Amino acid sequence: MKKKTSKTELICPNCGTVTSIQRKNSRLKRLYHLKYLYCYKCQIVTNQIEIKDKDVVEKELVNKTHLTKDDLKVLSLIRKG
Numbered sequence: 001m002k003k004k005t006s007k008t009e010l011i012c013p014n015c016g017t018v019t020s021i022q023r024k025n026s027r028l029k030r031l032y033h034l035k036y037l038y039c040y041k042c043q044i045v046t047n048q049i050e051i052k053d054k055d056v057v058e059k060e061l062v063n064k065t066h067l068t069k070d071d072l073k074v075l076s077l078i079r080k081g
């Protein structure tokens with residue numbers, strides 16, 4: 001039986017580059033989970049922020065009235081990348 005996986009996206013805290021990875025559904029992490037991942041643009045491993053889907057998150061953040069510190073950080077990274 002084929003195991004279900006889904007795509008999730010992580011954003012580099014240095015340059016805002018979005019990297020997609022496949023994750024098993026049973027192991028999906030919460031939004032803003034941190035994961036060390038290689039950034040091809042920085043050419044180093046950075047502590048990337050899981051945003052799951054850039055377009056969805058950006059839309060949500062733009063419409064949100066009370067942004068947390070993490071929200072603001074992610075929003076500025078999305079715009080940077």
Ligand SMILES: [Zn+2]
Binds near residue numbers: 013017
């Ligand atoms: Zn980077």
